[in-house]
Amino acid sequence: xxxxxxxxxxxxxxxxxxxxxxxxxxxxxxxxxxxxxxxxxxxxxxxxxxxxxxxxxxxxxxxxxxxxxxxxxxxxxxxxxxxxxxxxxxxxxxxxxxxxxxxxxxxxxxxxxxxxxxxxxxxxxxxxxxxxxxxxxxxxxxxxxxxxxxxxxxxxxxxx
Amino acid sequence: xxxxxxxxxxxxxxxxxxxxxxxxxxxxxxxxxxxxxxxxxxxxxxxxxxxxxxxxxxxxxxxxxxxxxxxxxxxxxxxxxxxxxxxxxxxxxxxxxxxxxxxxxxxxxxxxxxxxxxx
Amino acid sequence: xxxxxxxxxxxxxxxxxxxxxxxxxxxxxxxxxxxxxxxxxxxxxxxxxxxxxxxxxxxxxxxxxxxxxxxxxxxxxxxxxxxxxxxxxxxxxxxxxxxxxxxxxxxxxxxxxxxxxxxxxxxxxxxxxxxxxxxxxxxxxxxxxxxxxxxxxxxxxxxxxxxxxxxxxxxxxxxxxxxxxxxxxxxxxxxxxxxxxxxxxxxxxxxxxxxxxxxxxxxxxxxxxxxxxxxxxxxxxxxxxxxxxxxxxxxxxxxxxxxxxxxxxxxxxxxxxxxxxxxxxxxxxxxxxxxxxxxxxxxxxxxxxxxxxxxxxxxxxxxxxxxxxxxxxxxxxxxxxxxxxxxxxxxxxxxxxxxxxxxxxxxxxxxxxxxxxxxxxxxxxxxxxxxxxxxxxxxxxxxxxxxxxxxxxxxxxxxxxxxxxxxxxxxxxxxxxxxxxxxxxxxxxxxxxxxxxxxxxxxxxxxxxxxxxxxxxxxxxxxxxxxxxxxxxxxxxxxxxxxxxxxxxxxxxxxxxxxxxxxxxxxxxxxxxxxxxxxxxxxxxxxxxxxxxxxxxxxxxxxxxxxxxxxxxxxxxxxxxxxxxxxxxxxxxxxxxxxxxxxxxxxxxxxxxxxxxxxxxxxxxxxxxxxxxxxxxxxxxxxxxxxxxxxxxxxxxxxxxxxxxx
Numbered sequence: 001x002x003x004x005x006x007x008x009x010x011x012x013x014x015x016x017x018x019x020x021x022x023x024x025x026x027x028x029x030x031x032x033x034x035x036x037x038x039x040x041x042x043x044x045x046x047x048x049x050x051x052x053x054x055x056x057x058x059x060x061x062x063x064x065x066x067x068x069x070x071x072x073x074x075x076x077x078x079x080x081x082x083x084x085x086x087x088x089x090x091x092x093x094x095x096x097x098x099x100x101x102x103x104x105x106x107x108x109x110x111x112x113x114x115x116x117x118x119x120x121x122x123x124x125x126x127x128x129x130x131x132x133x134x135x136x137x138x139x140x141x142x143x144x145x146x147x148x149x150x151x152x153x154x155x156x157x158x159x160x
Numbered sequence: 161x162x163x164x165x166x167x168x169x170x171x172x173x174x175x176x177x178x179x180x181x182x183x184x185x186x187x188x189x190x191x192x193x194x195x196x197x198x199x200x201x202x203x204x205x206x207x208x209x210x211x212x213x214x215x216x217x218x219x220x221x222x223x224x225x226x227x228x229x230x231x232x233x234x235x236x237x238x239x240x241x242x243x244x245x246x247x248x249x250x251x252x253x254x255x256x257x258x259x260x261x262x263x264x265x266x267x268x269x270x271x272x273x274x275x276x277x278x279x
Numbered sequence: 280x281x282x283x284x285x286x287x288x289x290x291x292x293x294x295x296x297x298x299x300x301x302x303x304x305x306x307x308x309x310x311x312x313x314x315x316x317x318x319x320x321x322x323x324x325x326x327x328x329x330x331x332x333x334x335x336x337x338x339x340x341x342x343x344x345x346x347x348x349x350x351x352x353x354x355x356x357x358x359x360x361x362x363x364x365x366x367x368x369x370x371x372x373x374x375x376x377x378x379x380x381x382x383x384x385x386x387x388x389x390x391x392x393x394x395x396x397x398x399x400x401x402x403x404x405x406x407x408x409x410x411x412x413x414x415x416x417x418x419x420x421x422x423x424x425x426x427x428x429x430x431x432x433x434x435x436x437x438x439x440x441x442x443x444x445x446x447x448x449x450x451x452x453x454x455x456x457x458x459x460x461x462x463x464x465x466x467x468x469x470x471x472x473x474x475x476x477x478x479x480x481x482x483x484x485x486x487x488x489x490x491x492x493x494x495x496x497x498x499x500x501x502x503x504x505x506x507x508x509x510x511x512x513x514x515x516x517x518x519x520x521x522x523x524x525x526x527x528x529x530x531x532x533x534x535x536x537x538x539x540x541x542x543x544x545x546x547x548x549x550x551x552x553x554x555x556x557x558x559x560x561x562x563x564x565x566x567x568x569x570x571x572x573x574x575x576x577x578x579x580x581x582x583x584x585x586x587x588x589x590x591x592x593x594x595x596x597x598x599x600x601x602x603x604x605x606x607x608x609x610x611x612x613x614x615x616x617x618x619x620x621x622x623x624x625x626x627x628x629x630x631x632x633x634x635x636x637x638x639x640x641x642x643x644x645x646x647x648x649x650x651x652x653x654x655x656x657x658x659x660x661x662x663x664x665x666x667x668x669x670x671x672x673x674x675x676x677x678x679x680x681x682x683x684x685x686x687x688x689x690x691x692x693x694x695x696x697x698x699x700x701x702x703x704x705x706x707x708x709x710x711x712x713x714x715x716x717x718x719x720x721x722x723x724x725x726x727x728x729x730x731x732x733x734x735x736x737x738x739x740x741x742x743x744x745x746x747x748x749x750x751x752x753x754x755x756x757x758x759x760x761x762x763x764x765x766x767x768x769x770x771x772x773x774x775x776x777x778x779x780x781x782x783x784x785x786x787x788x789x790x791x792x793x794x795x796x797x798x799x800x801x802x803x804x805x806x807x808x809x810x811x812x813x814x815x816x817x818x819x820x821x822x823x824x825x826x827x828x829x830x831x832x833x834x835x836x837x838x839x840x841x842x843x844x845x846x847x848x849x850x851x852x853x854x855x856x857x858x859x860x861x862x863x864x865x866x867x868x869x870x871x872x873x874x875x876x877x878x879x880x881x882x883x884x885x886x887x888x889x890x891x892x893x894x895x896x897x898x899x900x901x902x903x904x905x906x907x908x909x910x911x912x913x914x915x916x917x918x919x920x921x922x923x924x925x926x927x928x929x930x931x932x933x934x935x936x937x938x939x940x941x
Contacts, residue, residue, distance in 0.1 A: 035820065035928040037907070038865035039915040047907055047920055049928050052781035054920045056908040084908050246458050253465065259516050262457040269516065276514040 006104075008097045008123070010130060011077065011090040014066030018090075019097065019123055019130045026078040026085055028093050031070060045089055050078065057087035063138070066091075081135050097130070099123050104132065162208035162278045163189035167198040167224065168240065169216045173265075177211055180270045186278070195219025199227045202235070209236040209277055212257075214248050222252050229256050236277050240265065289334050293379045296330075298629065299323040300372050304365060305632050311360035314353075320368075321350040327375075338383050338390055339375065345397035346371050352401055367396060369633075425480045425498050432529045435477045435500065443474070443502040444525050448512075451494050451520040459491035465515050467497065473508050474501025498526070566659070569619055570811065574827055576609070576616050577810045577904060583609050584906070617658060617805070624702045624711070625653035627666045631673060635698060638677040645694055646681050651701035657709050660901055661783050661803055665711070668776040668787075672713050672799050673698065675773075680717030680797055690794065692716070704805075711801040720791040722748040732757060749789050753777040778926035784903055810904060812921065814897035814929065815880065818867035821929040823902055823921055824891070828882040828934050832896060837873050846941065849890050851881065857941040858890045864916055864937050882934060889938050904931060 008019035009028070034046035034057060045059035057076060061068045073092035078085055104121045123130040164186055166177050178188045189207040192198040194216045202210065210228065214221040221239055228235050238259045239252040249260050259273045300323045307316045324346045331339035346368065352358040374393055425447070427435070435445065450466060452459050460481075467483040470476055476483065479497040501508060505523045512521055583606060590598040628650055639646040657665075681687075681696030688694050699714040722745040729735045729751045735743070743751075751757060755774040780787045784804045791797035812823035833851070840847050840858060847858040858879070862869060879890040902921035918933040 033927065035920070035930065037917060037930070038867070047928055049781065049922045049926055051786055052784050052922060054905040054907055054922070054928065086908065246461065249458060249461055250464070253461065253468075259465075260458070260461065261516075266455070272516050276516055 006099050006101070008099055008130065008132070009077065010094045010097050011075070012092045012094060013060055013064055013090050017094070017128060017130045019099075019132050020077070020079060020135060022096060024079045024081075024135055026080060029076050029078065029087075031074040031076060031089070045087075048076070048087060050085075050087075053085070055085050055087050057089060058138070059089045061089060061091070079135055081138070097123075097125065099125060099130075162186045163205065164274075165189050165192060165198070165201055165205060165207040165210045167192040167195075167201075167210060167216070167221065168213040169193050170213075173213065173240070173263075176265065177270065180267055181274070184271055184274050186274065195221060195224030195227075198224040199231075202228050203231060206232075209238070209274075211238050211240060211261075212252075213240045214245055214252070215242070222248060222255060225252060225257060226255055238273050238277065286334070289330055290379070293327060293330060293339075296323045296327045297372070297376055297379065300327075300375075301629075301633055304368055304372065305636060307360060308362075308365050308636070311365075314356070317350060317353045317360070321347060321354055324350060336378070336383055339378050342371060342375055342378065342390060342394060342397075345394045345401070346375075348401040349397055358400075364400065367393075367400065369637075371397060425478055425496050427478065427498075427529065431478065435498075435529055438475055438477070438500050440502070443500050445477070445498065445500050445529060446474075446505065446508070447524045447526050448497045448499065448508075449494070449520075449522040449524070450496070450512075450518055452491065453517045453519045454493070456493075456517040459493065459495075462515065462517055463491045463495045466495075466512060466518070469511055469515065470497060470499050470501075470508070473503045473511065474499050564619075569616070571827075573616050573620070574810050574825070576613050578825070578827075580609055580613060580904075620659045621656035621805075622659050622662055623653065624655050624657050624662065624709075626662055627669060628653045628700065628702070630666075631669075631700065634670065635673065635677060638674065642677065643683065644677070644681055645684055645696065646677055647695055647697045649697060649699040651699070652703045655702040655704060655709060657702075657803065658805065661709075661785075664779065664783055665801075665803070668779045668801070669700075669711070669713070671773070671776050672801075673700070676713060676715040676717065676797070676799075680715035680719075682718050686718075690718075705802075709803045709805060711803065712798055713801075714796065714798040716796040719793040719796055720749050720752070720789070721793055725749060725751055729754070729757060746790070749791050752789070753787065774926075779924060781926065782903070782922040782924050784905075784922075810902060810931075812900050812902040812931070813880070814900055814923075815861075815893040816895040816897060817861050817865060817893055819894075820867075821897065821923065821927065822861070822865075823900075823929050823931040824880060824882070825931075825934060826899060828884060830881040830883050830888065833879045833881060833890075834876050835879055836876060840877075849879065851888070851890070854888075856881070856888045856890055857938075858892060859937060859941055860892050861932070861937070862892070862894075865932075882938075884934060884938055887938075889941060891937070902929070902931070 007022040009022050009025050010017055010019050012018075029050070032048045034048055036046040037044055040046075043058050043063045045057045045062070047054050047056050049055075055078065059068065060066075069091075071091070074089065075093045076087040076089055077093065078087050080086075103125060104123050106121055120132040120134045123132055164181050166174050166181070166188060168174050168177065168191075174191050174193075178191070181188055189205045190201050192201045196218045198210070198212065198221075199219075210225075212221040212225055216224075219227075225235075225237050225239070228237065233256075235256075237257050238261060239249060239257045240261050240263060241249045241252075242263050249257075252260065258277050261269050261273055300320060303316045303319045303323070307313065307320065310316065324343045328340050328343035328347060331337075331343065349358070349364065349368070353360055353364070358364070371393055374390060378390070439445070448466070448470070450463070452462055456462060463479070463481070464483060467476060467479060477498040477500060479495065481491060481495060483497075505525070509521055509523055512518065583602070587599075587602050587606070589595075590602055631650065632648055635646055635648040638644075676698050681698065682690070682692075684694035687696065697716050700712070701714075702709060702711045704710075726735075726740050726743065726748050729748070730737065730740055734751060734754045734757055740748075752773045753776070755772070757772060757774065777787055780801055780803070786802045788800045788802075789797055790800070811826040813826045813829055815822050815824060835849060839849055841850070841855075842848070843855070847860070848855045849858050850856075860869075861867075878893050878896055880893055880896070882889050882891060900923075902923075904919045905921060907917065907920050916933050916936045917930045919931045920928050921931060923929055
């Protein structure tokens with residue numbers, strides 16, 4: 001990890017805060033009508049028409065085993081993943097956050113239920129904990145990420 | 161049988177024209193690849209007729225034709241033009257070209273022009 | 280001769296004359312004293328009349344005749360060009376267009392109204408001696424006729440000397456002659472050495488500008504024998520027919536000519552058409568054949584992609600390498616086919632001058648339309664589809680963009696607004712820009728509007744730049760017009776424009792500055808991967824089947840379905856074919872209630888037929904194939920996706936995967 005200040009897009013998923021590097025984010029759009037793909041993997045929510053381009057959308061809520069509930073705040077974050085644009089459905093997008101490298105801790109070696117592959121680290125700003133995601137690793141496994149346990153563990157460790 | 165000088169910077173055109181000329185029972189006196197070459201060859205060979213490309217390096221066909229006309233005012237010259245070269249054909253006709261053919265050339269047209277000029 | 284055969288030729292040629300009428304009329308409006316334009320209009324109307332008469336189209340013939348009468352009055356300056364007259368002529372032109380494009384049956388009573396109006400004008404202003412038929416007789420203006428005025432006849436007579444005669448030379452050029460005008464010049468030059476030219480049609484002086492179609496005529500005086508002259512002319516290449524006639528009495532020329540030309544008018548038009556068809560290095564191909572070819576190429580591309588994915592998943596390096604070069608060839612093949620479908624954008628642009636004129640008049644504004652780059656080529660499908668969005672943007676520019684002359688004057692602008700429409704290539708795209716010098720779009724106004732309509736939230740509003748705000752007019756449910764005007768408020772918003780453009784794989788942007796105007800920039804791909812699709816509905820979702828595989832659509836009752844070795848089958852024309860439930864194949868729930876009647880699409884792959892059960896049928900449509908990002912190797916049975924006209928996405932079914940093993 002470099003020593004420069006990072007800018008993160010912070011989003012909310014099942015009450016937990018996650019961050020992705022702003023340079024990976026193309027844009028954030030409102031929830032749109034999805035066209036479902038038959039026989040696709042469980043996390044593929046479907047495809048959308050984004051200004052004439054067909055974009056595949058992953059339901060991060062499914063990926064992390066969070067309840068799927070559409071609200072006015074539900075957003076699709078369009079990110080660049082393996083050189084292609086992919087949409088990620090999240091509960092809401094809260095802010096752009098600057099974070100100093102000093103505030104980022106390496107991910108714990110192994111958190112129960114969540115493979116450290118997805119984790120770039122844990123960001124601590126004031127008393128918030130932001131889970132930094134490594135997008136490129138997000139799709140390499142079919143396994144569902146057990147979010148609740150994961151964050152539980154982080155919190156426990158933090159307290160301890 | 162007439163002696164004809166072919167002037168064109170493209171080998172393809174020269175080959176095609178000489179084939180057509182020979183088919184019509186005439187003789188290809190020589191070939192020139194640019195205007196200067198054409199004037200030179202005309203003086204050397206005194207052909208009965210010249211087919212003259214318009215766009216060529218060194219000296220273009222119209223200039224070459226004017227030069228040839230200075231040496232031999234009665235020279236029989238046909239210009240070969242491309243589709244978009246109408247104004248140049250007008251200039252050539254005014255400078256004394258006897259006929260013109262338009263590329264892509266058609267054997268029928270070349271033969272017609274030969275017959276009209278050489279009788 | 281079977282007149283029916285000439286229907287297509289008639290349609291094409293008539294279209295050209297309509298265009299001439301339209302363009303000249305537009306010009307005439309700005310230059311009401313230009314008699315040259317009136318003459319051009321007259322010629323076009325006259326030629327149309329002749330053509331329609333030959334084809335037996337009475338209504339077109341009657342209408343053009345009535346138009347001719349008015350134009351004749353204008354031509355002879357017996358009547359002045361007024362807005363009223365121009366409007367009436369435009370109205371006639373509209374009717375003419377309907378008659379020609381939709382057939383003679385298209386309308387009847389309106390036609391009578393217009394004709395009587397035309398007649399009223401023709402007779403009302405000046406007392407015509409009731410014999411409107413005579414106008415027809417007196418009409419000698421024709422592309423290939425020579426008409427002499429009294430003065431010309433006199434001066435020609437003076438030139439006649441002992442032993443000299445007047446010759447009328449008619450020359451017909453070879454069909455594939457390229458520079459016809461130069462041949463006319465050569466003929467003229469040759470004739471000069473045999474005598475004196477009195478008149479030529481077209482005039483030999485402006486030969487460099489004009490192009491001679493297939494025929495020209497020269498009237499000249501000579502004391503040489505006709506044989507000598509003909510021999511000399513014979514040496515000029517590319518002359519198909521030479522006809523030399525001695526004119527005994529110059530005074531009779533006019534009369535003699537008019538009769539001859541009546542008969543030859545159809546001849547010449549037929550000839551110029553056949554000449555066009557034989558144009559040296561091009562051939563005409565039915566669009567359907569091109570489409571067939573393109574569909575096959577599109578299929579090939581899809582198949583290639585499928586083979587590629589096999590190569591990738593099994594990591595067959597050798598195969599992948601070969602596929603790469605195959606990919607190159609298929610791409611080039613696709614490009615070549617696409618290039619064949621390119622047509623100039625003028626096909627769309629040419630209707631705009633008229634439209635803008637009408638709009639301006641309707642709204643009492645002054646608008647100049649400038650068009651640039653009308654030769655820019657685009658795929659035929661895009662051309663077919665882009666018209667409506669452009670019309671909408673133009674209407675908007677005229678309605679909301681350009682201010683009234685008073686407002687413009689107050690703002691220190693030219694009272695006449697300008698709308699500039701341009702098309703040009705940029706890389707692999709075609710850019711169409713519509714630029715107006717009107718009042719521009721007020722970002723703050725848009726923002727308030729978007730807020731009040733709930734298109735954006737307060738927080739979002741604060742984050743938006745002016746540019747982003749202006750682009751909100753493309754958001755669905757947004758319309759900037761304060762009051763719905765007749766012109767642009769027809770219930771279609773800019774979102775429809777945007778969806779349409781995006782369904783063509785294009786994009787649209789606006790740049791606007793308050794007080795200075797707005798620029799719409801549309802970016803379109805040069806070519807598209809297009810197939811003829813057939814839209815169907817399954818479990819409330821739209822899908823596309825490739826049209827070429829479809830044999831027919833049948834309705835069956837559930838009782839018609841039999842099961843053989845666990846495979847559902849139906850009987851069709853004596854043979855048993857497998858029935859495939861697309862609901863099942865696409866992982867959709869089965870019917871809750873089996874319908875009484877099932878729609879079955881019968882497809883054929885190779886020699887095998889299959890029945891695909893679908894919920895309902897929507898219809899045929901050209902669709903643009905888009906690749907789906909295969910994130911999880913899980914997209915089975917789907918060959919790609921396409922964006923429909925309403926912005927929604929439909930999946931293209933991979934027929935082969937669906938039928939595999941059935």
